[in-house]
Amino acid sequence: MNKQVFIMDHPLIQHKLTFLRDKNTGSKEFRELVGEIAMLMCYEATRDLPLEETTIETPISKTKTKVIAGRKLAFVPILRAGLGMVDGVLRMVPAAKVGHIGLYRDHETLQPVEYYSKLPLDINEREVIVLDPMLATGGSGIDAVTIIKRSNPKSIRFMCIIAAPEGVKAFTAAHPDVELYCAAVDDHLNENGYIVPGLGDAGDRIFGTL
Numbered sequence: 001m002n003k004q005v006f007i008m009d010h011p012l013i014q015h016k017l018t019f020l021r022d023k024n025t026g027s028k029e030f031r032e033l034v035g036e037i038a039m040l041m042c043y044e045a046t047r048d049l050p051l052e053e054t055t056i057e058t059p060i061s062k063t064k065t066k067v068i069a070g071r072k073l074a075f076v077p078i079l080r081a082g083l084g085m086v087d088g089v090l091r092m093v094p095a096a097k098v099g100h101i102g103l104y105r106d107h108e109t110l111q112p113v114e115y116y117s118k119l120p121l122d123i124n125e126r127e128v129i130v131l132d133p134m135l136a137t138g139g140s141g142i143d144a145v146t147i148i149k150r151s152n153p154k155s156i157r158f159m160c161i162i163a164a165p166e167g168v169k170a171f172t173a174a175h176p177d178v179e180l181y182c183a184a185v186d187d188h189l190n191e192n193g194y195i196v197p198g199l200g201d202a203g204d205r206i207f208g209t210l
């Protein structure tokens, strides 16, 4: 696998993914699982954030200790399904700002259609992590990153829960500078552009619009 792609095979993530895929998992549990997986993935995707030394006083003594250095984060969920990942990642990095990009897939062409974009004003000072549970053809992820690049962020990473091999190939070819973090790369896309075995339509399962 391409060095730009990180598969998070931690047992806790893989265990939760099994219940996420199950068609008998209802919206409430599905939302909770998406949030928990996003939180665990965020832990790994931020592993290389630089630290700097600071001095604090414990109840016992002064001590030198570490905090995350000046680098600031922004999360950008792709609507709607990416919204399900926001609470989980904010639990890890509560000071991060959140932008939004609205894209839906045209059911006939499978091409993404942009309908909304609102990014933090200071995004050019931030490291960005884009959130979408599914990378299928890759079209939505590719367009979202293209839109964000126009605002010159310091870096961009893309976090999805399940990717299709077709999406990984298209995404890494379009944005070779963007690291891709996913919990699983599945078998293939079906004729309707759904990931097989996948989990169905993530947005519909999160918001109960099946």
Ligand SMILES: O=c1ccn([C@@H]2O[C@H](COP(=O)(O)O)[C@@H](O)[C@H]2O)c(=O)[nH]1
Binding pocket: 078, 079, 080, 081, 105, 110, 112, 132, 134, 135, 136, 137, 138, 139, 140, 141, 167, 193, 194, 195, 196, 198, 199, 200, 201, 202, 203
């Ligand atoms: O199995 C699937 C496949 C896609 N989605 C939704 O579509 C987009 C991603 O599709 P691209 O073809 O990569 O543009 C993603 O935002 C999901 O919301 C899905 O839910 N399940």
Ligand SMILES: O=P(O)(O)OP(=O)(O)O
Binding pocket: 078, 079, 080, 081, 082, 103, 104, 105, 106, 140, 201, 202, 203, 204
């Ligand atoms: O990518 P889509 O069309 O599945 O959009 P949504 O996330 O709103 O379901």
Ligand SMILES: [Mg+2]
Binding pocket: 081, 201, 202, 203, 204
């Ligand atoms: Mg959807």
